[in-house]
Amino acid sequence: MNPFIPPVARIDALQQVLNLDTPVLLAANRTFHQLLVNGISVEYQKDGETRGDFVRLIDFTDVAANELLAVNQFSVKGAKYTRRPDIILFFNGLPLVLLELKNPADEKADIWKAYDQIQTYKEQIPDLFQYNELLVISDGTEARLGSLSANVERFMAWRTIDGQTLDPHCVCQT
16 A cells, blocks of 8 residues: 555654554544544655655555455453454454454343443453444344444444434345
8 A cells, every 4th residue: 555655654654553642542543533534644755855645544445455354362462451352353454343242142141241341341452442443242143333432322233324224225235
């Protein structure tokens, strides 16, 4: 990605992503989201001139140009705890999606236990969530998705507008 951006500017962009300059998790997540969507502003020297450009973290126009990786039981070390979320989806090396899954055979392990587990992860390994774009919880029969700031009521069922009504514009197959 970004083949026309000099390596020094790409390194600068990486440093901006790694150092979001805020200790507040939600603020860091919002800052990262803006970088992800808009690109990272960089300056560099070319032909004796200072030039400005944007480094893109994801190619939104050519999805196949991105590297996607799903990792099961990826260990994340925090200040005091090491935790292993069920699945993390990496886009170009960035941990953008976290899935927490519960066993459908365990009556006590419902979808809301998955939600509670994510809340524990947010407390114990918060650095992972600076880059999070989507959280998915499932108990094998039901799945819901939400954002970092979503409370229980804001985790919505797949392909719905309000958590109940199917979106008539959804192109998903059932």
